[in-house]
Amino acid sequence: MEKRKIQEILEFQVQQQDRLDKFLTKVYTEFSRTYIQKLIEEGYVLVDDEPVSKPSKKLKGGEKVVLLVPEPERLEIAPEDIPLEILYEDESLLVLIKPCGMVVHPSPGHTSGTLVNALLYHVKDLSSIGGVERPGIVHRLDKDTMGLMVVAKGDDVHKSLSEQFKERKVLKLYRAIVQGVVSWDYKLVETNVGRHPIDRKRFTVLEDGGKYAKSEFFVKERFPKHNATLLEVKIHTGRTHQIRVHASSLGHPILGDKTYGFKAQAFPKKLLEMLKDCHMLLSSKLGFFHPKKGSWLEFEVQNVEPFTSVLNYLREAL
Incomplete structure (x- = not known):
């Protein structure tokens, strides 16, 4: 079997x-276990610089x-x-609420159940700029994040929206429940963000490399009984995992985000x-x-599960 070109080494x-x-x-959640097994069998995995073809190979600890x-x-x-929860739709675009747990676009090991699979069923014309795997997708949310997304129906609409994202003309506000009672009321974070040098x-x-990322954090509510805080976050750039990285760098990882430091044992x-x-x-x-119309469109949601239930639980516990 002819090997494909390598696009990244982790x-x-x-x-x-x-x-x-x-x-x-466990360490690379982008791929399913079935696809990982396939990559091992096809020779895309090395253990201590030696190719391995058996997915069942036992690791003792200490190996690279x-x-x-x-x-x-x-x-x-x-x-x-x-089912899709569509808030707005016209001939050019639609705005919807992506639920937690839904992958935005197909990838190896996630070829069904994605937002794109759903869009292809519900929408006749989607932009093709993102390619076969990403029709209509102008921006994305992580699988375990929920909330508002805009989807483009035509290539010209896609280009316009992408340009607005690039030129930071898009308003993007998030609500985040983080671990710890935040001592400050406002924090501006400007750093470079890139892949971790060890944990890829x-x-x-x-300090060196990466891409510039800017986030503003505003405290909305504190929940001292459960050691948590509700924040509003305004992002001026759209780097991968930006809010998660910045929140963690402040010592306040997002609830549920074990990748960036959430400590489950500290909560009931x-x-x-929930x-x-x-x-x-x-x-x-x-x-x-x-x-197409040039008018400003703005959408806001707050009652999205399980975010709402968790927030209500914290409020009732005060």
Whole structure:
């Protein structure tokens, strides 16, 4: 089998005994375990610089595991009748609420159940600029984040919206419930953000390299009984994991976000069950200029589950 071009090289250090495919699935959540197994069998994984072809290989701890991420295979994307919560729609675009747990676009190991699968069923004309795998997708939210997104129907609309995002003309406000009682009322964070030099599934604040990222944090409510705070976050740039990285750098990781420091043991079982493996990060307000009409459109949501239930629980506990 002819190997595909390598688009990224990821390196991981094994901390304890594990099975190779299980280990890679834990440390690199972008791919499913089935796809990880396929990559191992096709020779895209090295253990201590030696190729390995058995997904079941036992790791003792201390090994260096390298994942050679190949260019994606062309995916067949099928329309799926998945309910969508659409707030606004016209001939040019639509605005919807992406639920927690939904992947935005297909990728290896996530070829169904995505927002794109749902859009292909519900919408006849989507922009093609994002390619076969990302029709209509102008911007994205992480799988475990919920909230507002805008989707383009035509290429000209897509270009206009993308330009607004690039030129920072789009209003993007988030609500985040973070760990800890925040001592300040307002904080401006300006850093460079890029991939973590060791843990390649994470992003981090970098002194050298990375891309400029700017976030503003406003305290809305404090919940001292449960050691948590509700923040409003305005982002001026759209870097991968930006809010998650910046919140963690302030010592206040987002509830549910174990990748960036959330400590589950510090919270009661009832609250953890309410999280449902979601990050308490909600894209709550989205504003932009309509590409065709030129008018300003602005949308706001607050009652999105499980964010609302968690927030109500914290308020009742005061």
